[in-house]
Amino acid sequence: MTGRFALRLLLVAALNIAAPAAALGHAVLLGSEPPDGAVLDEPPGGVELRFNEPISPTRVQVLGPGGDVVAGPDAARAENATLIIALPEALDEGTHLVSYRVRSLDGHPVGGSLAFAIGAATEAPPALPPSAYETGWRFGESAARFVQILALFVAAGGALFLLMIEKARRPSGQLQRLLKWTAFVGVGATVIRTGLYGALLHGAAPAGLLTDEVWAAGVAGMRGLSALLAIAALVAVAAALRFARAGPRIGLLVAGIVVAILSFPVTGHAAATEPRWLAMPMLALHIAAVAFWAGSLLPLWLHVRQGQGNELAAIVERFSRLAVVVVAALVAAGVALAWLILDEPADLWTSAYGTLLLGKVGLVVLLIAVAAVNKLSLVPRLRSGDDAARRRLGRNISVEMGLVALIVAGTVALAQSSPPRHAHHDHLAHDGPHHHDHHHHHHEAAPSPPEPPPRYVTTIESGDRQLLLSVQPARPGRNELTIQLTDAAGSVIEPLEVTIDFASGDLGIEPFRREMEDIGGGRFGLTGEEFALPGMWQLRIDALVTEFEKEIFRTEVDIE
Amino acid sequence: MTMRNYVYLTAIVLAAILCTVPGSAGAHVTLEAREAAAGSYHKVVLRVPHGCEGSPTTAIRVKIPDGVVGVKPQPKPGWELDTVIGKLDEPVDAGHGNIVNEGLQEVRWTGGRLLDEHFDEFAMQVRLPDAPDTLLYFATVQECEEGVHRWIEIPEAARSADDYDEPAPALRLIGSN
Numbered sequence: 001m002t003g004r005f006a007l008r009l010l011l012v013a014a015l016n017i018a019a020p021a022a023a024l025g026h027a028v029l030l031g032s033e034p035p036d037g038a039v040l041d042e043p044p045g046g047v048e049l050r051f052n053e054p055i056s057p058t059r060v061q062v063l064g065p066g067g068d069v070v071a072g073p074d075a076a077r078a079e080n081a082t083l084i085i086a087l088p089e090a091l092d093e094g095t096h097l098v099s100y101r102v103r104s105l106d107g108h109p110v111g112g113s114l115a116f117a118i119g120a121a122t123e124a125p126p127a128l129p130p131s132a133y134e135t136g137w138r139f140g141e142s143a144a145r146f147v148q149i150l151a152l153f154v155a156a157g158g159a160l161f162l163l164m165i166e167k168a169r170r171p172s173g174q175l176q177r178l179l180k181w182t183a184f185v186g187v188g189a190t191v192i193r194t195g196l197y198g199a200l201l202h203g204a205a206p207a208g209l210l211t212d213e214v215w216a217a218g219v220a221g222m223r224g225l226s227a228l229l230a231i232a233a234l235v236a237v238a239a240a241l242r243f244a245r246a247g248p249r250i251g252l253l254v255a256g257i258v259v260a261i262l263s264f265p266v267t268g269h270a271a272a273t274e275p276r277w278l279a280m281p282m283l284a285l286h287i288a289a290v291a292f293w294a295g296s297l298l299p300l301w302l303h304v305r306q307g308q309g310n311e312l313a314a315i316v317e318r319f320s321r322l323a324v325v326v327v328a329a330l331v332a333a334g335v336a337l338a339w340l341i342l343d344e345p346a347d348l349w350t351s352a353y354g355t356l357l358l359g360k361v362g363l364v365v366l367l368i369a370v371a372a373v374n375k376l377s378l379v380p381r382l383r384s385g386d387d388a389a390r391r392r393l394g395r396n397i398s399v400e401m402g403l404v405a406l407i408v409a410g411t412v413a414l415a416q417s418s419p420p421r422h423a424h425h426d427h428l429a430h431d432g433p434h435h436h437d438h439h440h441h442h443h444e445a446a447p448s449p450p451e452p453p454p455r456y457v458t459t460i461e462s463g464d465r466q467l468l469l470s471v472q473p474a475r476p477g478r479n480e481l482t483i484q485l486t487d488a489a490g491s492v493i494e495p496l497e498v499t500i501d502f503a504s505g506d507l508g509i510e511p512f513r514r515e516m517e518d519i520g521g522g523r524f525g526l527t528g529e530e531f532a533l534p535g536m537w538q539l540r541i542d543a544l545v546t547e548f549e550k551e552i553f554r555t556e557v558d559i560e
Numbered sequence: 561m562t563m564r565n566y567v568y569l570t571a572i573v574l575a576a577i578l579c580t581v582p583g584s585a586g587a588h589v590t591l592e593a594r595e596a597a598a599g600s601y602h603k604v605v606l607r608v609p610h611g612c613e614g615s616p617t618t619a620i621r622v623k624i625p626d627g628v629v630g631v632k633p634q635p636k637p638g639w640e641l642d643t644v645i646g647k648l649d650e651p652v653d654a655g656h657g658n659i660v661n662e663g664l665q666e667v668r669w670t671g672g673r674l675l676d677e678h679f680d681e682f683a684m685q686v687r688l689p690d691a692p693d694t695l696l697y698f699a700t701v702q703e704c705e706e707g708v709h710r711w712i713e714i715p716e717a718a719r720s721a722d723d724y725d726e727p728a729p730a731l732r733l734i735g736s737n
Contacts, residue, residue: 028613030613030614052613052614275718275719275720275723277720277722340718462716544710547621547701547710548623548666548699548701548710548712549699549712550710550712550713550714552713552716554716
């Protein structure tokens with residue numbers, strides 16, 4: 001009875017979270033102190049952001065000139081319609097970035113960034129060599145992620161198995177011990193991964209793991225939230241096993257499953273894929289299906305090894321029937337996600353990401369084949385007490401567990417590579433000294449010294465129009481951006497206004513907007529320290545073509 | 561599988577999925593009716609719930625989307641009503657055997673003062689094109705004493721109006737051919 005009550009409670013809670021916010025208003029930033037773009041003589045001691053209605057902070061951080069987190073989420077508090085961020089007394093010279101995300105009365109999130117500099121804006125530092133430790137940190141972080149994901153699947157999937165296949169009976173001592181041990185390992189892996197990610201962001205030496213900044217960087221933003229959710233889920237499942245009474249046990253198991261699933265969509269490629277309203281639920285469905293299937297393998301294996309006759313047959317048959325539905329959902333959600341992430345089907349075999357995905361799909365097909373053999377040939381023979389079939393089933397399940405581990409490893413590798421982007425590099429014939437370089441700063445053989453400064457150039461298409469973007473020198477610090485718009489026939493279009501939104505998912509910087517200046521000849525320019533930190537930046541360029549028509553161009557720029 | 565297990569399964573997966581679906585935005589200039597029958601006479605009502613960051617609204621200018629004809633705007637006390645007529649890209653059949661080469665391109669209500677704390681509606685009667693399952697965008701420029709809002713953003717592929725700060729008010733045409 002308490003199980004059903006807990007269930008109803010959960011449904012009500014979920015529906016409340018999902019209910020769309022009443023369409024009232026959302027907060028707008030009226031002004032700030034220091035103002036956006038200010039250059040100050042001394043550290044300001046704090047930052048104040050004034051909105052037009054009461055807000056509450058969701059995620060706030062201030063990054064210093066070196067990319068270090070100068071003020072984290074605890075430094076921010078809201079007083080009615082003002083967000084107050086406390087800053088340390090002493091700050092480095094250079095450009096600081098304030099990135100905020102707040103929630104207005106109706107729950108609608110509002111985000112943005114602003115910059116201020118102390119002393120003088122950050123000069124472009126000499127090109128930093130890639131950290132010698134980067135590969136090590138990346139590999140370590142992936143390995144920790146691998147262990148974390150396996151632990152989450154075994155725990156969440158095991159919980160689902162207990163609830164649905166074993167009818168929420170108290171599990172055997174052996175399964176209990178295994179699940180608790182899994183939770184312990186999972187929590188450890190999550191903690192280790194957080195530290196390793198922070199070290200990766202900082203490019204620190206191994207001793208960096210002992211410093212606060214590295215851990216603060218690892219915990220910042222969505223990564224920290226995801227880690228917290230993972231730990232909470234693992235703890236919930238482990239705690240559930242301690243209860244003899246069905247009510248609290250079921251409640252904790254359900255909570256653990258939901259939180260474990262939620263910890264996934266929070267970061268990663270799918271989380272950043274548009275449209276979010278489709279990608280996130282598809283990911284949640286995919287994760288839930290995988291967790292159930294992968295996590296059920298361990299309890300099933302234990303049963304098959306020790307169980308006998310009809311009881312064993314009943315359990316395995318129940319799982320087998322459910323598994324068909326789950327696999328169908330898994331495949332459907334996976335296909336939907338792949339379709340959303342990849343721009344073109346051809347990417348499947350032309351890009352590194354695509355080939356990894358095909359490899360993963362191949363392994364999944366193999367897994368389904370083994371499962372089919374189990375379901376069609378071996379499970380029916382369990383009822384008749386066929387011992388050879390039982391042992392064969394046990395071996396097959398071990399094979400399935402191995403395949404699942406390989407697939408998870410493949411997924412972690414997938415997360416490290418980037419989905420292919422279609423930025424076009426055209427050599428358009430232009431008047432004037434526009435040298436066209438590809439991504440990583442080739443220096444053209446100029447007829448006369450000095451060498452032209454490095455620059456990044458790309459062409460972006462939207463509808464019938466093309467935008468040529470030039471970023472010079474595409475290094476952290478002061479940059480000069482120029483754009484030019486042309487129509488399908490190649491003639492120059494002169495927009496009325498052009499604005500650029502700068503954002504960086506990697507650095508946790510919310511979008512902030514700058515207006516470009518009309519510099520004549522249909523070109524618009526912007527010079528400033530917007531690219532304050534190295535990393536992958538997402539740009540959205542809005543060109544007001546007529547009073548009623550706006551063309552939106554999106555691209556990514558790697559600032560290093 | 562028992563009924564209870566189905567309930568568990570659905571509830572858990574639904575709960576997790578629902579938690580990931582983001583809520584909707586509000587406070588934009590929008591249309592009162594989001595859907596209308598294709599080919600029908602329809603009263604388009606633009607709702608203006610806010611000014612520009614607190615500044616009162618002084619003008620509302622709407623661009624009439626292609627295919628919409630027979631536009632008759634509703635006058636408002638305190639506002640001047642103007643229309644801008646221009647040559648259409650393609651002639652349109654306005655019904656009653658009438659082929660039209662020129663049409664209303666823009667409707668303007670100017671000279672008024674709508675405070676940020678107040679709300680108002682701007683209406684016009686139109687004849688919608690006979691094109692079911694399409695979206696019509698009524699791009700609107702809202703001018704204020706200080707500032708301008710251009711509700712003209714049309715969602716790019718694989719995005720929805722919720723992803724934008726200033727989406728164009730959209731009307732979905734429904735019905736059978």
